[in-house]
Amino acid sequence: MPATIVILFIAITAAIVLLVGFRAQWTRSREGKILAFIALGVLPIAAVWGGFSEQMERAESTQFCLSCHVMTDFGRSLYVDDPSYLPARHFQNNRVPRDRACYTCHTDYAMFGTLRAKLRGLRHLQVQYFGTIPKPEEIKLYQPYNNRECLHCHLGARRFEEGSGHHKTPDLLQSVKSGQRSCLSSGCHDIVHEVGSLKDAAFWKESK
């Protein structure tokens, strides 16, 4: 649902709710009781539902993730002009939607992945405002990056299944698929954000 419609709906609901509240004597009639039920019962719940889904959608956006200062370098790393940087290569070639770049790779594609990501986000917020903010290069994942997140898109793709790099040894592809060998830390695709080395990097300028 477009954000404008949600905003408009919430604004209209607020106006109706306050009108009913300040004209509470209307509720003495049957029509007034029905109006009060809709205004104070049905509409607010619909507004919360609409607002919540809008907020959840926004929380998946790249803009949302990069709105904290500590994440700025991770955002810059998406523009490094070097195809060996895995996130940059995905971002610049539209292998991930640019407006959801972070979320596409960093949410577990499992049953409670979204919920877990949100809870971790709350923890990040607590550290941002009440804790000691680490340097960008000190930020690490909670657990090693799961191949599942890569395979969500790449599994079955011809380039992945038939690429010569994935058949260097007979069991390589199978060990990647089973998660025994990590895509990122087995000497294959191990250049990721590398925010500590961005000072010397050249950056891609997106043509408008």
Next chain:
Amino acid sequence: MEKPLIEARIKWASLLIGAGLLIQLCTLFRIHPLAFVAFVVVGCPLIGAGVFLYLWSLVPAKK
């Protein structure tokens, strides 16, 4: 003339819901984690409390 109890409660319920909706409205003008938290931690409970108060006002008081 004194207002009936139900009308006073409806007025309070509408104020709570209205405040919650206005906070929710404000959070939708900025894409930021704090806006998300304000929506969930402040806006939603205010609306929930307002709806609860309204429903409570429908329950007849003991005589």
